[in-house]
Amino acid sequence: MEEHDILLHACCGPCSTASIERLLEEGWNPILYFSNSNIFPEEEAIRRYEALLEVARTYHLQVINEHYDHAAWLASVAGFETEKEGGGRCERCFSYNLAQASQKAEELGFRHFTTTLTVSRFKNSKMIFRVGEQFPSFEPIDFKKKGGFDKSVQLTKQLGIYRQSYCGCEFSKH
């Protein structure tokens, strides 16, 4: 891998749009990594993956799809199921997905990885960075800065891709 290659953990198509544009503007070469065993049910994960494929086609980027294992994810948040969104369950969820991304980055020889999770206005970037700090190749990029969230909304509309109405797990479905 080259110095500017970066594995981008992509939570969904919409959040990936603005993140990809920012990475490209800053000289990175992103490869997308869809690893989201938190999403429930599996059909929803497939739907989000398909939206990501549309985005990847638009930017001519490669996508790596990780095996979906919701049971393993559930085990990682055991005891925190009823926490409100943004609390301990989410911190564990970030940790689960970033650990997977870190492992994949190492396996493939990437010197850097990051996540689209920081695009969302509903997610605390500081919490994501705190979790990311435990992985040496994690790049703490706050994609919601520089108008990232609004840009993701606008690009999603432009591309006409699916935008979900809940975060991902069964506990976030209202």
Ligand code: SF4
């Ligand atoms: S609400 Fe979202 S971030 Fe929190 S645990 Fe569920 S899927 Fe993960």
